[in-house]
Amino acid sequence: MAAPLTSRFPYAKGPDGSRRLGYGADYNPEQWPREVWEEDVRLMREAGVNVVSLAIFSWARLQPTSDTWDFTWLDEIMDLLHAGGVGVDLATATASPPPWLTTAHPEILPVTAHGETLWPGARQHWRPTSPVFREHALRLVREMARRYADHPALVAWHVNNELGCHNVYDYSDDAATAFRAWLRRRYTTLDALNDAWGTAFWSQRYSDWAQILPPRLAASHANPTQQLDFKRFSSDALKEHLLAEREVLRELTPDVPVTTNFMVMSGTKGMDYADWAGEVDFVANDHYVVPGPQDRDELSFAANLTSGIAGHRPWFLMEHSTSAVNWQPINLPKQPGELARDSLLHVAHGADAVCFFQWRQSRAGAEKYHSAMVPHAGRDSDLFRSVVALGDTLERLAPIAGSEREPARVAVLFDWDSWWASEQDSHPTSRLDYHREALDWYSALLRLGIRADVVPAHGTDLSGYDLVIAPVLHVLPQPLAKELTRYVEGGGHLVTTYFSAIVDENDHIHLGGYPGALRELLGIRIEEFGPLPDGATVGLDTPAQALTGSLWTDRIGVDGPDVEVIARYRTGSYADRPAVTRRATGRGSASYVSTRLGAGGLAALLPALLEPAGVGSELPEQARGLVERVVRRDAGSRYVFLVNRSDEPVTLPGVSGDVLVGPPVSDAGIALPPRGVAVLRTPA
The missing domain is CATH 3.20.20.80 (Glycosidases)
Incomplete structure (x- = not known):
């Protein structure tokens, strides 16, 4: 810890x-x-x-x-x-x-x-x-x-x-010795390690600590929990x-x-x-x-x-x-x-x-x-x-100097265990890119002009956020699953995605159907994954517009009348089945997105997911996607950063404050040059 x-x-x-x-x-x-x-x-x-x-x-x-x-x-x-x-x-x-x-x-x-x-x-x-x-x-x-x-x-x-x-990653004899010591501290007994690693599979059961090695080059796929623990150990x-x-x-x-x-x-x-x-x-x-x-x-x-x-x-x-x-x-x-x-x-x-x-x-x-x-x-x-x-x-x-970032109303969770485990071998697809999926959600928020915090999945107080997005939260121990449930029941709005909540901290499947640890919270049940071949796509229908998904689909079954279907598959093996769902529970809601939509598709879908949380853009429509707005603050002042992400000039109306850096503020607002930045100070 x-x-x-x-x-x-x-x-x-x-x-x-x-x-x-x-x-x-x-x-x-x-x-x-x-x-x-x-x-x-x-x-x-x-x-x-x-x-x-x-x-x-x-x-x-x-x-x-x-x-x-x-x-x-x-x-x-x-x-x-x-x-x-x-x-x-x-x-x-x-x-x-x-x-x-x-x-x-x-x-x-x-x-x-x-x-x-x-x-x-x-x-x-x-x-x-x-x-x-x-x-x-x-x-x-x-x-x-x-x-x-x-x-x-x-x-x-x-x-x-x-x-x-x-x-x-070092696989030397020194690393092997240190890996065994690390495993002893983590599991205490060989019985506990054998259980965590599932060594009944492929006759891998260990009877002596000295038998354990780093996941060196092997004849086939190495034990997945051994691989995950070696990543943890190496860090x-x-x-x-x-x-x-x-x-x-x-x-x-x-x-x-x-x-x-x-x-x-x-x-x-x-x-x-x-x-x-x-x-x-x-x-x-x-x-x-x-x-x-x-x-x-x-x-x-x-x-x-x-x-x-x-x-x-x-x-x-x-x-x-x-x-x-x-x-x-x-x-x-x-x-x-x-x-x-x-x-x-x-x-x-x-x-x-x-x-x-x-x-x-x-x-x-x-x-x-x-x-x-x-x-x-x-x-x-x-x-x-x-x-x-x-x-x-x-x-x-x-x-x-010394001021801190002002918290946003939206958080994107980032988890190293899920990054490591979701991209290991012997999975439904080898094309999954954890970092890219998380970045796509963040990019979509930037396109809409919505500030978000990117925070670690563990150890972050989520209670101050109206909306929490947990993309590909693949490794979900029960304590975090309970924390997310409490967050939703307390009035928060959770969005998660395909291949989330599938395994526990030992990379063991949460049984009973997917997405195991969040199945009841989401009100859905998936019996089988539907990864897509390279180049294949599926169409989705939403009340607002048609979208295109790639990489992944899920055969979703809805458990109960309180689950709202936000989007359905229009094409593919799961045509007419739910693709995006939301379940209201307590004072909050939990939503599930079952395919990769990319930044553009997520930007089109997000307004429907943001609506229950009451989150909207802080930027005028003409500046969304072109300007990023970030705020820092101290006891006496707020410092508003306006960053032109584009190669064209952008004018923002309704801007006020003392200009520390950047062009002056006029009645028309502030005119940011291409790739320009303005920093304004306002009272806290």
Whole structure:
């Protein structure tokens, strides 16, 4: 169970000591000659930079051999940064072990499910469960903490870097030993494990803990609960490494906050960040846009979920890109205005610091084509001018530092167990994409101009929300099922979807018909799933319009007269049967959507689902889908962010408030330029 959320945010300070937003980047001075360092600090001052992450990949420089240390260069750059008014988020430098360590101890290298060793030459070539790696890493952490405990530039500790980005799943003997210990803690007895894993199937029953292995390459499909538990274990193994470093830092520097950079973004699913959030003093996140039709929706979704993970307290955007990255098949530069818009959308969703990878664009190495605050073209470039302009904008937004996101009336639940389990093998379809389904619901809400919070499914108080959407909530333990039932009976309105409430926490089916744990609440019963072949679709009829579903259908049976059929299948095997249902119960309702409608179809369906909750748009009709409206607030003020998601100008009528950033307000409203952002302050 995660620790309670805290927030010891390392606020930047203005000349008068007041809070201001953090602004900066990863800084790698060891890649550059000494004469560049002073120029870097001058340019940082010009750009308004007030915090940098330092020493992230510096282990080989700090400890050239097992028995020698070299901190002189880091001492000098720490002093230079402090003299320039730049605080340091100092990394523990354990992310990439040096060649001398992997040569002396190749047993720290990760092993794939196929038994292949991941060799040095890139980064993160270490086993999260290796006792040898842990010993050497903590030795480095102690040396750094002792040396810099009282350095005036130090504002926070940055544990490792992007834990699990490349080494989340390790199948080595060290991992096997640690997995068995984790399973002992979870199940206590072999009988309990055998029951949870369903080992009566395929003669898998274990009679000794030593027989248990990670789900390595097997002749057929591995035990599904073994796979799910290994995913849980792998997230916990990385968290344990975080805790090991954190405890050293708290012992030696108790007054310095500790964090690590999460990666809440599309495609990164190995780490249960909702579980990790209580273990850091403030939440930090890295986010990179993947170009596509929902790229800005996904940016907003990820920033929103990061806020939900942080308990809506301020958080730190540790990395994003000023322009192109280097790791996509085609790396597109950002359009004019996108650097600022992307940054400010994170701020709208609660980021109190905006940082990039990296400060100065590398001239060598794997990331030399990744954009930076200072590009290869140098100071005389449009990109650096945009960086300076953003620094000025963030300075004007200093009053919002410390404010929190204003809760929305709608919540979208996000659950790592369901993400992991719903996409495993041997399922009705291998085409299910949990993250995409959740994002589609969020995109549909954005199209309607409706604010929503994206929050963890477990540990979130749902009572303040009028509508809760739980897409593909596949893993549903009984306690959460009871919580959702209480929510509905207390007046809340729940919407869930296909392949939800199917299994318990052990990946065992809730028997009696689908959707097992929510069958009575929803008032429906499904005997058999109807996944669709690639390219196949079904038509749906609703009172408003015809819709098209894909991926999935359900043969729904309605249990009782209190179930309303909102939409029926018009075509396909289940023609004339219910496709979308709603059951009023208590003072609330529970609705079920049995097919994938995509963002457009959901936007057409949502008004019918929103109506009982009394939720409507906060934007004029002409701005819906084009502008995102987010609100932050403190004791005295509300800060309204209006973000133009489009490449065209948009005018919003009826807008009022003091403009902190953006065009002036006129009698006609406010005219947002393409990709423009306005921030207005009104009384709380």
